[in-house]
Amino acid sequence: MSSSLSDRLLEIDNQLQRLAEEKESLLNERNSILAQQEVELAKHFNQHVSPEAKVDLFISYFKGRNDVYPFRWESQNGRSGYSPACWNEWKPKVCNKPRISCTECSNQQFKHYDGQAIFDHLKGNQTIGIYPLLENNTTHILAADFDKDDWIHSVKAFSEACDFYKVPHIIERSRSGNGGHVWIFFSQAIETAKARKLGNGLLTKAMEMYPALSFTCFDRLFPNQDVMPEGGFGNLIALPLQLEPRKLGNSVFINSSGIAYKDQWAKLASIQKINSTTLDSLLDEITLIDEKANNDLADTPWKKLSSIDNDVIANCPEEITLVIADQIYIPIDKLPGKLTSRLKQLAVFSNSEFYKRQGLRLSTIGIPRYICAAHVEGTFLILHQRVFIICRSSIN
Structure with a gap:
């Protein structure tokens, strides 16, 4: 190869390296600006703000995959469950359910997780969730689900463990009213394995405070996997504040004694998000059971x-x-x-x-x-x- 061609290849490689570094720098700056915007959005937030502002705040906390979300369905015989929301669902000669699963269907046209989907959820037009595990095995949230008869005691112990390690969190009474979720939010997408380690350590501490806590709770952390399973989206988790269960006092944010906050939106806006540096420090401090x-x-x-x-x-x-x-x-x-x-x-x-x-x-x-x-x-x-x-x- 001639000297001129070798020099040109070296020049291209150097330029690509500079572009990659510039891209990384711009992405970091973009994430920093977005985080600042979210902090500004949360200031002086209350239940009297516009619906658009509530949707913006909601989506700034409850982040999952943007390209698909699950919705809750109910059949005439009383069965219920969640499926990926798809524009082609049950269309004749297009939808292949139940013969072919949604994840394998060649005609899939999933609805995006966006402001309209959240508005319809909050308004009571539909009940949706998120797939918290992103395609690159990162996540914006960590949630612990407690659904046994002693769920309020388990939630309280987990909340006390969060307080012990100074981990910001919010408690939600579930849609059924017979369980609870504890939500932890991150300011940027972080490795799912790290998020789950944090959950592991918090559950270990919670078990010291409430020894009756079942080890099945370790199977109820969301995301439920460290890496994306083949041919799937990972486990889903239902979202809070849907209108219909709220009328019954469910799917709302509560304190560790089970009492709902008067202003749900102000409480959500007050929850700080954990950045990657703080997360690494927490992982150095906590005890991991496994x-x-x-x-x-x-x-x-x-x-x-x-x-x-x-x-x-x-x-x-x-x-x-x-x-x-x-x-x-x-x-x-x-x-x-x-x-x-x-x-x-x-x-x-x-x-x-x-x-x-x-x-x-x-x-x-x-x-x-x-x-x-x-x-x-x-x-x-x-x-x-x-x-x-x-x-x-x-x-x-």
């Missing part, structure tokens, strides 16, 4: 979680009386919550089937991330006798 497991599971997914702290727990009783029957019953009414949580963690195993399917980017719906051989009933922690042997050796 940090070691996450690092090892690619090679040994059958191993029990083993990243339990060995620090000294204060205010432990000098002795406790156990009941040995079909299982081991440990009275916990006088135990520190941290000790009860620690004992529960010793009885938790990673589910190899979950991690195998996740590694293959297959759906993990209905497959628990963890298998827990302990549970709380009343004032007792109940352990399988084999697990108790492990606990006793760990305590010793």
Whole structure:
């Protein structure tokens, strides 16, 4: 190759590098300006602002995929669910449901998640959600879903964990009124794996405050996956403030005691968003229940979680009386919550089937991330006798 051609190639490569750096700089500046605009939008916000302003505020917090969103449907026989909103839905000779799924349909023409979709949701014309996992495996939100009978206690513990780490958040009573969501927002799209680590750490702390918190909660973090599954959009989560359930006091923002805020919009506007620097600092501070497991599971997914702290727990009783029957019953009414949580963690195993399917980017719906051989009933922690042997050796 001649010297002139080589020089020209080098010149092109250098120019491309400069353009890439300029593009990155402009994108960073753009994100900074957008963040400043959102802060300005939130100032002095209240329920009396225009509908357009409410839509703008809503979409600045509840960000998901822009190219598609799920909507809630109800059939005549009482069934209900969510499907991707599509302009071609049920059109004769165009829509192939239910023979072909929406994600595989060649005639798909999904509706975009935009201001009109949100306006119709807030107005009560439709009920929609978002797909929080973006195509590049990033997210703008983290949400924890609690739907057991003790959801209000679980929500309160998670909220207290957020307060402990100074994580801004907002609580929503769900559409049914029988559960709750805790929402955390980010000022820019961040790696989903990092967002989920934050949720993992907050749940671990919440379990110290409320030992009865079920390990199934770790399966109810949204986004539900670190990476986009093959042929799908990731798990959806329904959005708050839809008009019809609001009439019943549901799908609204509440405090940790379950009382709805008088001005829903002012409360939402007051929630600060976490930037990437703050998130990294939080991840350095929090305890992750499966940090070691996450690092090892690619090679040994059958191993029990083993990243339990060995620090000294204060205010432990000098002795406790156990009941040995079909299982081991440990009275916990006088135990520190941290000790009860620690004992529960010793009885938790990673589910190899979950991690195998996740590694293959297959759906993990209905497959628990963890298998827990302990549970709380009343004032007792109940352990399988084999697990108790492990606990006793760990305590010793």
